[in-house]
Amino acid sequence: MTVIDLNCDMGESREAILDGTQDELLKHVTSASVACGGHAGDEWTMERTIRAGVEAGVALGAHPGYPDPRNFGRLRLPMPPREIEETVYEQVCRLWATAGRLGASLVHVKPHGALYNVAARDAEVAQAIAAGVARWRRDVVLVGLSGSLMLDAWREMGFAVAAEAFADRAYEADGSLRSRALEGALYTDPAKAAAQALAVVERGRIVAADGALLKVQARTLCIHGDTPGAARIAAEVARVLRQAGVELRGLLYWQ
Numbered sequence: 001m002t003v004i005d006l007n008c009d010m011g012e013s014r015e016a017i018l019d020g021t022q023d024e025l026l027k028h029v030t031s032a033s034v035a036c037g038g039h040a041g042d043e044w045t046m047e048r049t050i051r052a053g054v055e056a057g058v059a060l061g062a063h064p065g066y067p068d069p070r071n072f073g074r075l076r077l078p079m080p081p082r083e084i085e086e087t088v089y090e091q092v093c094r095l096w097a098t099a100g101r102l103g104a105s106l107v108h109v110k111p112h113g114a115l116y117n118v119a120a121r122d123a124e125v126a127q128a129i130a131a132g133v134a135r136w137r138r139d140v141v142l143v144g145l146s147g148s149l150m151l152d153a154w155r156e157m158g159f160a161v162a163a164e165a166f167a168d169r170a171y172e173a174d175g176s177l178r179s180r181a182l183e184g185a186l187y188t189d190p191a192k193a194a195a196q197a198l199a200v201v202e203r204g205r206i207v208a209a210d211g212a213l214l215k216v217q218a219r220t221l222c223i224h225g226d227t228p229g230a231a232r233i234a235a236e237v238a239r240v241l242r243q244a245g246v247e248l249r250g251l252l253y254w255q
Helices: 014-018 021-026 043-056 081-101 113-119 123-136 149-156 190-203 230-243
Strands: 003-010 031-035 059-063 141-145 160-166 205-207 213-215 220-224
Touching (some): 014 021, 021 230, 059 081, 123 149, 190 205
Parallel strands (some): 003 031, 031 059, 141 160, 160 220
16 A cells, blocks of 8 residues: 655644634645744744644654744755754754653654755755754654755664645656746645656656646655645645555654
């Protein structure tokens, strides 16, 4: 049986917690990456997201980003590697302190936004992220873009890695994610996102924005928690995958 993790970025807004969106998402995903005070998140959102994740039985991880909440961590900051290492370490430790107080475990770390995209093509940034995590602990999974150099850099530093593909994002022919500034970068149609997820799992293929056929091998699929209609997308992706005989299993159970 084919097994895949379905992950979602969470704890990024109070609104998603208060209006029930986050709880609805947790019904369908198997892992949650929790914002930990860089691009978004505070003690209130971290605590409530961790509590909800534990109750839902999903695997939990940290989601550090550039410390730039004004731009939601989606712009590259001119930070040298040492500063990236420091902010990743601080953010992960902040989430870990909250998780520890609640008796919860963290099993993965996934960079957010621009930090993720830059690390996918810049080995120094990728290494700085891993160095920050290593100051905390090494027995966690680092989640990164399938086919990117960030995964190689992390493996060389001794980390377990999980290659990630996206159900709700368009790709360029080089395997990078299409810029959100461009039309069609984000998939809000649940059927389209589900079709892309199934193509990755069953055929290891994604059709890029220009029609090119990409090879994409993934252990985890992402749905962004802030995508419009994210809960409906997650529900449809989970339904289609299960209907095809795919088992959804959190990163915790890959260990």
